[in-house]
Amino acid sequence: MSYRTVIGLEIHVELKTDSKMFCGCSTTFGSEPNSHCCPVCLGLPGSLPVVNRRALEKGIKAALALNCTVEKNSRFDRKNYFYPDLPKAYQISQYDVPLAHGGYMELGYDGGKKVSIQRCHLEEEAGKLIHAGNSIMEADYSLVDYNRAGIPLLEIVTSPDLQSPEEAHYFLNELRLLLLYNEVSDCRMEEGSLRCDANISLAAPGLDELGAKVEVKNLNSFKAVKAALEYEVGRQAQILSSGGKITQETRHWDGQQKITLFMRGKEDASDYRYFPEPDLPPLQLEDAWIEEIRNTMVETPEARKKRYRKQYGLDEGEVEILVNHPDLCIFFEQAAGKYTNYRKLYNWSAGEILRIAHEHHLSADRLEPYILVEILQILDRGDINRGVAKEVLEEALLDGKNPSRIVEEKNLEIIGNVDVLEELVKKVLQENPQACRDYMEGKKKALEFLVGQIMARTRGRADPSAVRKLIEEQAHRAYYP
Numbered sequence: 001m002s003y004r005t006v007i008g009l010e011i012h013v014e015l016k017t018d019s020k021m022f023c024g025c026s027t028t029f030g031s032e033p034n035s036h037c038c039p040v041c042l043g044l045p046g047s048l049p050v051v052n053r054r055a056l057e058k059g060i061k062a063a064l065a066l067n068c069t070v071e072k073n074s075r076f077d078r079k080n081y082f083y084p085d086l087p088k089a090y091q092i093s094q095y096d097v098p099l100a101h102g103g104y105m106e107l108g109y110d111g112g113k114k115v116s117i118q119r120c121h122l123e124e125e126a127g128k129l130i131h132a133g134n135s136i137m138e139a140d141y142s143l144v145d146y147n148r149a150g151i152p153l154l155e156i157v158t159s160p161d162l163q164s165p166e167e168a169h170y171f172l173n174e175l176r177l178l179l180l181y182n183e184v185s186d187c188r189m190e191e192g193s194l195r196c197d198a199n200i201s202l203a204a205p206g207l208d209e210l211g212a213k214v215e216v217k218n219l220n221s222f223k224a225v226k227a228a229l230e231y232e233v234g235r236q237a238q239i240l241s242s243g244g245k246i247t248q249e250t251r252h253w254d255g256q257q258k259i260t261l262f263m264r265g266k267e268d269a270s271d272y273r274y275f276p277e278p279d280l281p282p283l284q285l286e287d288a289w290i291e292e293i294r295n296t297m298v299e300t301p302e303a304r305k306k307r308y309r310k311q312y313g314l315d316e317g318e319v320e321i322l323v324n325h326p327d328l329c330i331f332f333e334q335a336a337g338k339y340t341n342y343r344k345l346y347n348w349s350a351g352e353i354l355r356i357a358h359e360h361h362l363s364a365d366r367l368e369p370y371i372l373v374e375i376l377q378i379l380d381r382g383d384i385n386r387g388v389a390k391e392v393l394e395e396a397l398l399d400g401k402n403p404s405r406i407v408e409e410k411n412l413e414i415i416g417n418v419d420v421l422e423e424l425v426k427k428v429l430q431e432n433p434q435a436c437r438d439y440m441e442g443k444k445k446a447l448e449f450l451v452g453q454i455m456a457r458t459r460g461r462a463d464p465s466a467v468r469k470l471i472e473e474q475a476h477r478a479y480y481p
């Protein structure tokens with residue numbers, strides 16, 4: 001029996017700001033524990049919060065990018081719960097009047113599917129618990145770092161419109177790109193700046209009524225989201241098909257065992273005793289400011305994909321790779337302004353540029369696009385070969401040197417001079433009589449070996465096709481003198 005799967009996501013995005021949501025403490029990741037704290041984010045008596053205008057701006061921008069209606073008079077509330085990562089024993093959040101609501105995001109090239117966005121609301125991060133022994137289930141003790149407490153968060157809640165784990169995965173990636181291009185968040189799941197909880201329920205075929213909703217937490221990568229949801233589909237289907245009932249509960253994804261585990265039973269908003277935050281006045285947003293923010297929005301990733309296909313003639317897979325790397329898009333577009341063999345430019349960008357950026361932990365937009373353009377031009381003139389081009393590219397990009405100068409100084413130009421190559425070929429054949437015989441007896445490998453010898457002696461500068469031709473001629477002479 002195949003069940004209909006219904007998935008909704010709750011995504012927490014850390015907004016990219018220099019300071020926290022309600023105080024001036026730094027949001028820098030990876031600092032000494034408890035070094036970015038003050039009376040406000042530690043919840044000391046007598047301290048008062050003040051809203052970070054930049055965080056508000058980024059939240060509004062994300063909401064607009066998600067086609068939401070921004071609420072001009074939204075309000076902050078206290079969400080009360082007791083847990084050691086929460087110094088005030090309440091979290092400042094938004095409850096019944098969120099920042100924005102009623103939006104959607106389109107999936108697919110032609111806007112094939114719309115996923116509804118129920119609401120976007122602002123809140124603050126909790127601190128971070130570090131469990132000795134890695135797992136919360138097995139830890140002897142836990143340490144608390146309040147550097148994260150108070151970092152601005154936007155919670156985005158979708159309707160249960162997603163129909164499979166793959167679709168949830170796809171949606172998350174599109175959302176990540178939308179937020180990245182709009183500079184709302186840096187969306188680093190591994191640093192926790194984008195996190196996701198998933199609600200999943202199954203319905204019997206032909207029935208509108210959904211089964212009980214199970215919430216899955218601790219999804220710390222896109223892969224984990226997909227794997228945990230796939231696991232849940234299997235688990236719930238098995239219970240249902242053996243006549244059992246799904247209970248509404250919260251489950252924890254165990255990434256090592258690759259299973260979900262029971263965490264706690266049903267919980268309701270009433271458990272949190274929400275009430276209006278008395279220390280913050282309601283937000284009052286002006287239309288002019290919202291419009292100003294709207295004007296800073298950039299094209300959506302989907303629109304960008306469409307444009308790249310048309311403007312550069314790239315195919316679907318190529319466009320997908322480019323758009324998945326916003327830093328590479330900046331590099332590519334700049335280079336494309338000066339070099340119009342776009343496919344070749346794409347191949348080098350997605351290959352060598354990404355590799356160099358990755359190996360040296362650099363963002364591709366920090367690399368100089370005109371260096372690649374110049375090298376491709378030298379390559380097109382036939383002055384150097386591909387291997388040399390790659391070497392020169394890396395050196396020029398990392399040291400900021402002029403590629404033509406590197407080629408000149410290191411004497412890297414292709415050796416196309418037949419006389420020079422002929423001498424070398426003769427010498428190599430004399431020194432390798434066995435390989436020469438093998439080649440004449442039809443062993444293909446022997447030819448590759450001999451070409452390799454020449455390339456090694458010229459440090460890769462020989463023109464391989466000329467070398468091949470010369471070996472054929474000279475081997476004949478050596479063999480049949």
Ligand SMILES: [Zn+2]
Binds near residue numbers: 037038150
């Ligand atoms: Zn603070």
